[in-house]
Amino acid sequence: MTKKISVIGSTGSIGTSTIEVVRNLGKDNVQIVALAAGSNIEKLEEQAKEFNPELIAVFDEKKAAELKKKLPNTTVIPGIEGIIAAATLSSANLVISSMVGTLGLIPTIEAIRSKKDVALANKEALVSGGALVMGLAKENGVRIIPIDSEHSAIFQCLKGNDLQSVNRIILTSSGGPFRTYTPQQLDSVNIEDALNHPTWNMGPKVTVDSSTLMNKGLEVIEAHWLFNMPIEKIDVVIHPQSIIHSMVEYVDGSMLAQMSRPTMLVPIQYAITYPHRSSGLIEPFDFTKHNTLQFYQPDVKKFRCLQLAFDSVNEGNSMPCYMNAANEILVDRFLNKQISWNDISIKLDRLMSSHHKQPINEIDDILIIDALARQEASIA
DSSP states (O other), X not given: OOEEEEEETTTSHHHHHHHHHHHHHOTTTEEEEEEEESSOHHXXXXXXXXXXXXXXXXXXXXXXXXXXXXXTTSEEEEHHHHHHHHHSOTTXXXXXXXXXXXXXXXXXXXXHHTTOEEEEOOHHHHHXXXXXXXXXXXXXXXXXXXXXHHHHHHHHXXXXXXXXXXXXXXXXXXOOTTTTOOHHHHTTOOHHHHTOOSSOOOOHHHHHHHHHTHHHHHHHHHHHHHTTOOGGGEEEEEOTTOOEEEEEEETTSOEEEEEOSSOSXXXXXXXXXXXXXXXXXXXXXXXXTSOOOXXXXXXXXXXXXXXXXXXXXXXXXXXXXXXXXXXXXXXXXXXXXXXXXXXXXXXXHHHHHHOOOOOOOSHHHHHHHHHHHHHXXXXX
């Protein structure tokens, strides 16, 4: 059966890699029926002309109007209504959710309510609303298939095994660009340093999160919800080569690891073709050229954000949601040269310490906490 997909966030790094995967799989196997993005109508126009989707959504209403003039025979819907329309399109049977930020939570939830399987690359959906999202997925009988390389690795290593037999999940991290820096060196890092990731090519927000290890902290929270795993059974290990994408250790001492060269093409394709596999885009791996794999303990004193993420799960209720939104604003302030790199974790720690956590029962609760965190982080 031909897989029909909606790509939410089609112009971002995950979205453009998804387009590459779809080309590889061929139109007989995968069809793109909807595209959605924030404002990059130049790239959207290119994608629309290549794949001829039923619907295009543009969050920026002015940009949507511009695109409609360029594509008069295509349905173009502006605003959040358009994003939701793309996520709930009746012909789609899989939604690629890769829109960055809490905004991406809305189409994810609406896709689930429309009984669509979701290939999830939007971290905020599970960090801010993990209980809500996974509860809705169970209620609607849909699958949440992870796209993040680490969670895809765990997903593959768990396949066919009982969760009760898992001793721990081990998430690997490249360590980012500052892995070997001293505390004194970290005092003077700049934006260019933080955006110079040694392994992955990602957007600026995710790249800065990788430099603080917050990205790994968010992935810990995701794994907690995705795999229904107690936080004390989730570990992080620094693995600079990024060849092993994550591991699962079982109670008998056996460990399964998923490996490939660092690329998002593999987890994206697996999410689209699951539970099957198809010929991929990367060359066979040569162990003789990659014959050193290193592992280190993360330094949570230097990289405080990782510990704050663990702390947020232990605090529970609204704390992960608050932490995620506050961090997003602090990263933005760093990118705009308003605060230092060290200030991200220092200010986040203070903000979390003063937050009065509240229950999260529905999406409105998430949006209220998210807005509060953003407001407080913008003046901290």
